[in-house]
Amino acid sequence: MALGHVLLGLLARGGRHGYDLKRQYDARFPMAKPIAPAQVYATLERLLRDGLVAPGGTDRGGGPDRTSYEMTPAGRLELDAWLAEVEAPTPFVSNPLAVKVTLALLVAGDDAAADYLQRQRAAHRERMREYTRVKTDPDTSLAGVLAADYALNHLDADLRWIDTALARVASLSEELRP
Amino acid sequence: MTSPPDDTGTDEGLLLAGRALVRSYGHSPALRGISVGTRRGEILAITGPSGSGKSTLLLCLAGILRPDAGEVRFDGRRIDTDSEAERSRLRRTRFGVLFQFGQLVPELTAAENVAMPLLLAGVKRRPALTAAGTWLERFEVADLATHRPTEMSGGQAQRVAMARALVTEPEVLFADEPTGALDTLAGEQVLTELVRVTRQAGMTVLMVTHDAKVAAYADREIVIRDGMADDGAPTSALRGALGRAGAR
Numbered sequence: 001m002a003l004g005h006v007l008l009g010l011l012a013r014g015g016r017h018g019y020d021l022k023r024q025y026d027a028r029f030p031m032a033k034p035i036a037p038a039q040v041y042a043t044l045e046r047l048l049r050d051g052l053v054a055p056g057g058t059d060r061g062g063g064p065d066r067t068s069y070e071m072t073p074a075g076r077l078e079l080d081a082w083l084a085e086v087e088a089p090t091p092f093v094s095n096p097l098a099v100k101v102t103l104a105l106l107v108a109g110d111d112a113a114a115d116y117l118q119r120q121r122a123a124h125r126e127r128m129r130e131y132t133r134v135k136t137d138p139d140t141s142l143a144g145v146l147a148a149d150y151a152l153n154h155l156d157a158d159l160r161w162i163d164t165a166l167a168r169v170a171s172l173s174e175e176l177r178p
Numbered sequence: 179m180t181s182p183p184d185d186t187g188t189d190e191g192l193l194l195a196g197r198a199l200v201r202s203y204g205h206s207p208a209l210r211g212i213s214v215g216t217r218r219g220e221i222l223a224i225t226g227p228s229g230s231g232k233s234t235l236l237l238c239l240a241g242i243l244r245p246d247a248g249e250v251r252f253d254g255r256r257i258d259t260d261s262e263a264e265r266s267r268l269r270r271t272r273f274g275v276l277f278q279f280g281q282l283v284p285e286l287t288a289a290e291n292v293a294m295p296l297l298l299a300g301v302k303r304r305p306a307l308t309a310a311g312t313w314l315e316r317f318e319v320a321d322l323a324t325h326r327p328t329e330m331s332g333g334q335a336q337r338v339a340m341a342r343a344l345v346t347e348p349e350v351l352f353a354d355e356p357t358g359a360l361d362t363l364a365g366e367q368v369l370t371e372l373v374r375v376t377r378q379a380g381m382t383v384l385m386v387t388h389d390a391k392v393a394a395y396a397d398r399e400i401v402i403r404d405g406m407a408d409d410g411a412p413t414s415a416l417r418g419a420l421g422r423a424g425a426r
Contacts, residue, residue: 128394136370136395152391159390 003035003043008052008071008079015056015070018044031147044069052078097158101165102176110173114166121162128155192251193218193382194350196239199248201231208234209245210405218349221373221383223396231405232386233354239384240273240352241265253349270299274348276339278355282327288314289323292342299346313341316375333364340372344381351376353385357392369395 010016010024022040025032047053052075056068071079097120104113134140135148165172195215201208208231216222224232237243239250241257242265250258257268269275282291292310297303314320317337327335336356343351356372357365373395376383385396393399401408 125390125394125399128390129396132391132394136373152394156390 003039004047004052005079005082007040007043007047008075009083011053011069011071011075012079015068017059017066017068019066021069027141028143029147030141030144031151047075051075095161097162098165101169102172105169105173105176110169113173114169117162117166117169121159124155124159124162128152128159131155191217193220193253194239194384195251196235196245197249197251199235199238199245199250201234201238201243201245203234208405209238209248211248212402212405212407213248214239214400214407216350216382216384218382219377219380220398221376221385221396223393223399224384224386224402225388225390225393225399226402226408228388230402232388232402234405235402236352236354236384236386240275240350241268242275270295271346272349274343274346274351276343276351276353276356278358282335282339282342284327287324287326288319288330288338288341291327291338292345295342295346309345310341313345314338317341317371331364332360333368336360336364336368337371340368340375344375344379347379348381350382350384353383355387356385358387358389365392 006025006029007021010021010028016024018040019037021044022035022037025035025040044053048055048069052072053069054072056070059066059068097117100116100120101113104116131148131151135145135152140148192215195213197213198211199209199213200211210231212231212235214222214224214235224235226232234243238245238258241250241252241260244258248258249256252268252272257265260268282288283294286294289307289310292313293303293306296306296309301309311320311323314323317340319334319337319341322330322334322338327338330338336359340356343353353372357368360368369392372383383396385392387393
C-alpha cells in the first residue's frame with residue numbers, strides 16, 4: 001500500500017491542503033505507522049507530476065500560503081483500480097519469535113526455549129489486555145476499534161502459534177541435535 | 179495488572195482462594211493441586227484448552243463441587259467443608275453464576291427469570307420484579323421484560339441471564355464461557371456490558387474461557403493445563419507432558 005493511494009482516498013470527498021491531509025490521516029488511521037508532514041508534501045508532488053492531483057487554489061487564512069489539492073479524473077481512475085485490487089496474502093511472514101526459539105534451542109536448550117515462549121505468551125496477553133481497554137473505551141473512535149480488532153486478532157494468532165511451538169519444543173530440539 | 183495471589187499460605191487480602199485443589203472424576207484427575215486466588219473487585223480470567231480443568235476449578239471455587247483435597251476460602255472463612263445447605267445459601271446470597279447458554283426458564287418472561295433468585299431468597303413478588311426491571315435496564319434490555327426466551331436473540335438472552343446472575347448483587351460472579359454461544363460482535367457487546375456493570379458495582383468476577391480475546395477483558399489471567407497452573411517458569415512435569423504430546 002503506497003501513501004499516494006491513501007492520500008487520493010482522503011481527497012475523494014473534496015480538495016485539501018497538505019497539513020489537513022496529514023490531520024485526516026492521523027484521525028482515520030489512529031494506530032497506523034505515523035507519517036511526517038514532509039512525506040505528505042513529497043507524495044503530493046509526485047501525484048501532481050503524474051497528473052493524479054491538481055492544485056485547487058491557495059488558502060491564505062492569516063498564516064503562510066497553503067496550496068489545496070484536488071483529485072483529477074485520472075486520480076479517481078487510479079484510486080478505483082487500487083481499491084478493486086485484492087491485497088496478496090503474505091505467503092510466509094517473517095517470524096522473529098520462531099527465529100528466537102530456534103536459536104534458544106541451539107544455544108541454551110529445551111528449558112530456555114520453553115521459558116522464552118512462556119514469557120512471550122505473557123507479554124502477548126498483557127498487550128491484548130491493553131488493546132482491549134482501548135477498544136472498550138467509549139471515547140475510542142470506530143477507526144480505533146477496527147485497528148484494535150486487527151491487532152487483537154493477530155496477537156491471538158501469535159498466541160496459538162506459541163502454544164503449538166511449546167508442544168513442538170522437544171521434537172524441534174531433536175531435529176536440531178547434531 | 180494486579181499481582182498474582184499470595185502463595186505463602188496466608189491468603190491475606192484475597193476475597194476468594196483455592197489452595198492445592200485436587201478433584202477427580204472417577205480415575206480421571208481434573209485438578210492436580212492448583213492454587214488460585216482473587217482480590218475484591220478483580221476480574222480474573224481462567225483459561226486453558228478444553229479438558230484442562232478450568233470449569234472444574236470454577237465449580238470448586240463456587241462451592242458447587244467439593245474438592246477431593248485442598249481447601250477453598252471465601253472472605254476469610256473455609257467454605258469447602260460447609261454442608262450442602264450452607265454452600266447453597268452462599269450461592270444464593272453472595273455468589274452469582276452465569277453459564278455459556280443463559281439457561282433461562284423458557285416458560286417465564288425475562289423479568290420473571292431475573293426475579294427468580296430474589297423470589298427463591300424470600301423476597302416478595304412485587305419488589306423482586308421491580309429489582310429485575312432495574313437490572314434489565316442496566317443491561318439495556320428493559321424493553322424485553324415481558325418477552326420469553328424464545329423471542330430473544332442469543333445476545334439478548336445472555337444479557338437477561340447476566341441480569342439474573344447479578345440481581346442479588348453478589349460479591350463474586352462466576353462466569354463459564356459467558357460468550358461461548360454468541361457470534362463475535364454479540365459476544366463483545368455482552369462482555370463490554372458485563373465488565374462495565376460489574377466494575378461499577380465493585381464485584382469480583384471469575385471468568386472461564388478458552389478464548390484469549392475474551393480473557394483480555396480481565397485484569398489478570400491464569401492458564402491451566404492438565405489441572406495445574408501453567409504460568410511463569412515451566413515445570414519439568416509440564417515440559418515432560420508437552421514433550422510427550424509434542425507430535426510433529
